Each structure stands twice: as C-alpha cells, then as structure tokens.
Amino acid sequence: MTSNKKKLRVGLFGFGTVGRGLYDLLKAIPSRQVEIARVCVRDISKNRHVTDLEFTDDADDIFNDDSINFIVELIDDAEASWHIVRRALEQRLPVVSGNKKMLARHLPELIELQQCTGTALLYDASACGSIPVIRNLEEYYDNDLLISVKGILNGSSNFILSKIFNEGMPHGDALTLARKLGFLESDPTLDLDGWDSLYKLVILTMHAFGVYVEPERVFTFGITCMSDADIRFAREKDRRIKLVGHVEKLPDGRLMMSVMPHLLSRNKYIYSVEDEFNGVVIKGAFYYKQFMFGQGAGAKPTSSAVMSDITACLYDYRYEYKKLHGHNIPHFTNDCTLRIYMRFSADSQLERIGFEEITEEYRSLDQRYVVGRVSLANLHANMEFIRSEGMFVMAYPEN
C-alpha cells in the first residue's frame, strides 16, 4: 500500500490501435495517478483528431523530459521498439511494452538489463491480450508441477478461422473483415503464418519453464496455405482447425514447442474458443487442467491489459523470472514425434518429410494427403520447404 500516492507521467510511443485505445480508456475512466504526458509518433503530420495530447516525432522530447517518469511503448516496428525499451531501462524509467517480436528476440538481454538497472519492464499485454497469462505463469504456476501450456494465442487468425468454419465465409472476405475490425497487425503474415503466436509462445515459455528458446528453433506454420480440402478433411472428422501454440515438458524432462494448426476434437477446451478470443490451457501434474479465456485482439481488451501493466508498476510489481533461477530447468528439443495430417502434391515432397509411420493415405487427381507420425525435427528442418511448396500440415492428436 506504500506506492498508492505515486503519480505516473507517461511518455507514450505509438498511437495506433492500442495506443489510441489506452488514450480512450483514460478518457472514459480517468485515473488520478496516470496521465499521458507526451506521445511520440512516426508521422506527426497525420490528423489524429485529438486536441488534448502533445505529439512529437522525436524520442528525445520524451527521454529528455524530466517530468516523464514512465514509458509505454506500443509500436509495430520491433527494431525501433528495442531501442526505446533499452533506452528507457538504461535511464531507469519503468516501461511497458506490447511488442511481442522485440520481446521474444531480446528477452535474455532485457532480463539482464532489468537486473542491472533495477528497473521494471512489464509486458502482460503482449501475450493473449486481456488474459493475464504471463503473470499467472510467473506468480502462480510456479512449481515443478507444470506440464504444458497450450493455446490459441492469436486472435486475428482465430477470428478468420471462425468465420471460415462457422459461417462458411471465403478466406479473402474473412481477411478483409478482420482488417476492418482492427484485428490484424500492419503486416498480416505475422498473424496468419504463426509468427505472432510464436513470439508469444517464446515469452510464455520463459515464464512457464524458465527457458529461453530462440524463435528460429521452433517449428512454426500458419494458416496461409490452408485450402478447402483441408477444411473438408477437418469437417469429415468432426474437428475444427485452430492455430495452436504449444509448449510441453516431455516425460523425459525435455521441452518441446511448436506453433501449427491443430485438428481439435469437441472435447478440447480450446475447440470452443471462437472469433477474436484467445484461450490457454495450463496443465499440471496435480491440478489437471486450467483454462483461461478472454478477448485476444482489438483496441479495448489490449489497452486494458496495458493499463493493468501500468497499474502493476504503480505498486512496484516486477517479473522476478523465478524459474530462470530454479533447479531442473528443462532443455529444449525437437527430438520427438507427433501425429500429423499433411496435404502434398508430389511424392518427392512426402519422401522428403520422412514419415516414421503412415496410418491413412488419400490420393485423387486433385488432392493427396497422409496421416502419420513424423519427427518434429524433420518438420523443423523442412519448414521453409513446406511453406514454399504450398503444402499444409496440421497436428492431428489421437483424441
């Protein structure tokens, strides 16, 4: 209760969907302790129809303003975000960031910087929008009981999949609608090819298991190449296709990760996560499964998550990265097998992937697929190949 009187004068970077959402939130529910002092944007000439904020395009105007004691960074550009966040920490200014890509790439340096400077960086808003999953993994699921974290981490691609699956909307229309609603990143391949989910998974894995895994090491495949044939296959099996991020401690103690479409049966919690919602299932040895569910994209939920990060800083909250210093830290591996569905067009493609076992095979003039077990390492080694050949793979769990 010590920090109750603290006042934050925020230097805000970025005034896109989330930045403006934060401004709207503070308008709707004014805070006695938080005010936006100045906003740094790329293009200062753009008319934003906001009269009560001071805009600048020079970061120095924020970093040299002694009255500003807090940084909120909500820009798309990962490189620029890294410079801002690093500078903030070096100046011992607590900072909230929403840039998944930057965070996933620079986590080890950012953790070190926080320790050296004794300054907080919070980013709960970066993963799963309004669901406080990072803080829960960090604070609550903090013992050796944790087995896996599996979830729909990207609201935009899930929105598109929902429209296609439930309303039979053509792929292109669903994409247009998602963009119109402000659900897509400025570069939509981030959402659709699984990169956004990957960055979030890397962040979650740090807080879940205390392990940093470079994004490049994780098999990542999205829904861009999904065809009507794949959707038909899912419907025939009474399953839904969802883009799933997954990290799991294997029985031998090693850690596997993947981002890929999953064929989900009705008995899975995340089967019912629709539209722009995110859902995360946390599985433990003793508490079985827990499920957290909430809006994962859009101005309001994301900006309220940013606001929660800001409020946490008011109370001097910091991630402690407890698990990073724990014993029994698991080692990352791609050396495991999984059951997948794979659509392909030529036998050479099939051979290259090297299935260990094929249990179902279909060939017609215009469609070929197999179901079988394959090593995750093989998939990872052929990630670019699969993508460039227009093939489609999905995890296809037994139940």
Added chain:
Amino acid sequence: MTSNKKKLRVGLFGFGTVGRGLYDLLKAIPSRQVEIARVCVRDISKNRHVTDLEFTDDADDIFNDDSINFIVELIDDAEASWHIVRRALEQRLPVVSGNKKMLARHLPELIELQQCTGTALLYDASACGSIPVIRNLEEYYDNDLLISVKGILNGSSNFILSKIFNEGMPHGDALTLARKLGFLESDPTLDLDGWDSLYKLVILTMHAFGVYVEPERVFTFGITCMSDADIRFAREKDRRIKLVGHVEKLPDGRLMMSVMPHLLSRNKYIYSVEDEFNGVVIKGAFYYKQFMFGQGAGAKPTSSAVMSDITACLYDYRYEYKKLHGHNIPHFTNDCTLRIYMRFSADSQLERIGFEEITEEYRSLDQRYVVGRVSLANLHANMEFIRSEGMFVMAYPEN
C-alpha cells in the same frame, strides 16, 4: 529473487483431504525449500498410515517450536481455525488458510492483523480450488473497469447437479458418489445450501471491489430443495441449473450480491462447467468478459493451490488489499430487482414474497410456479421462510 534460499518448516493443522493432499504432493514432487515439520490433528490415535510425520494434538507443540517458521491451517472447524490463524499472525508466523467460513467472517480483523504484524496471510486455495482467482482480482483486475464476478464457486454441488442433469442420476445417489470422491465438506449443507459459495463470494468481493460484506447480508439459497419439477422446467427451457455466486456493480455504482441457483442458457460460459469444476466469469468495461476454469474440489487441485500459496510466501508475496484503499468504493445493496422462477405450494407463500411483476404462471394439482420480477431485499428478508417452506427459487435471466 532475494528470497530464493529461504526454507520453510511448516506447522500443519489438519490432515483431512487437503492436508493429506499436501503431504502427497510434497512426496511426489519434493521441495528443497518446504518441509512439514509437525502436524496438529484433533484425534491423534487415528492410524493415518504415515510413518515420516510427527503428529500432535496440542497446538502449543507447533507454536512453541522455534524451528517452525510457517503455518498451514487446513481444518474444518471455523472457530478453531480463527484461533490458529490469529495466533500465527500475532506470533508473526506467515500463514496459509483454507477455511472459507473463518475468512469470510473475520476478514476485516485479519486484514488489520496482517497490517499490524506485517505478516502475510494467504488463502487463494480457499476460493475456487485450483483457479488463482483471488490473486488475479487483487493484482490484475485492479482498476475501475471491473463490473462483475460471477461463477460456479462450489465444485461439490456442481458435481451433483451435473450427475442429475447429464446422467439422470437420482439426487441421493449423486450425493453418495460426491461424498465417496471426497468432494463434500464434512457438513454437506455447507456445499448444498450455498454457504460455501457465499463465503467464497465474500472473499472474492473484498479482492474484486474492496468491500467487506457480512455474509448475513447476502441472499443465499442452494439446491437442497430442488425437485424433479424444477429440473423439468429447466429442461423445457433448454437451460441448465447451476449454483452461482454473483457480485455486480450496478449502473448507479452500488454493489449487489447473491448466491442462488441460476437457469443458464447455452450461450453462457458457465453453462458448460461440469462435474467438480469451477468457472468464474470476470466482466469489465473494456475487456468484455474473461473466463477462468479449473478443478474446484478434491485433494489434488486444492493442495496444489495451497502449495502455490506457500511458494508465494517464499517470495514474500502478500495481498495488498489495494482496492480497500481506493476511491469510489461501492456500497452494498439489496435494493434491486431480478427475474426469478419460484416454485411454491400455497398462495400465501406467493403473496409474502411480493412479486413486482409476474410474467408466467403455472398451476396444476401437484405443482405451482411463477416467473417474474422480485426485489432482492424481499428475497433476503424471506430467506429462512423460503427454505423452511420447501419452496425453490432460481434466477432466470432473460437471455
């Protein structure tokens, strides 16, 4: 990361379902920092088939043992629990408690005691078993955006309702099965009459809105009087009956609370919460709805929640009761109306409840019910009357 080397020697009170669960958990996944030093039980002569624990029936054996630096209190008796927890705090021993009833009755004194002694009392395990809902309300949903918390807070009654609804199991058989699985409190009316949900709701309300409401002030009604006719009514309307705890900030800023069966339609998140699971929906102005879901009863999930409380203490975590010191603290009221279904047997009963509006009425030789709007204050004033006359009421929201 400062407290990483701390070691807790735990004085444990109670060795029932959860106490033994904690012992099993520490056996299965040994902790370098947590060990049970001694266990205080009521009946020391009982053979517990445990050879590596020291039992006593004298609390002094724990409180006078200088090597014990932590208390875990997992007993049923609220009065005894209060003495243990108070004494622990007075001796500046951090304490974890799972006694909902004791907590709900003594929250204001316990908060003061924690402040005076600078000693932590944690009780996340007390509400919703394995779901970290208290800590999330305290830490994450900590701004003025929160509108309501609504949920299935009692796993045992939900288990029974699921068996009756989904498997057509007779009431008595469902009760027997729940008891066999260790889901029921030693006094089953705590679960079935809504008291357990009420105590949890009082605790959640403190952490959600910063308000302490004495349990007596909240309309509380359970499923003991539920009849086949009520179940038939629910089925006809394609709804399910669930026992729901509910706290909501009304548009005028006041706070209403209730514990009662709800007729839930399929579009509600908690409609699908089955068996011994708990589910909580947190609604906010900006983030719409969030849903948390997990096992709410049984040895394993509850003891893993206790373990999380213990681990939090290792890192000097304390509830800050931030909202208690906030501005805009809402006032509790029963002065609001709700739409309910009420089964009754005599017109005098109906008159006494004083409906403001009746929109549906059914009378046959063996069954009478109405649907209509009634003031919550009237229901509260007639709580004992409704119970003693064998009537049955359920909230019946429009959608």
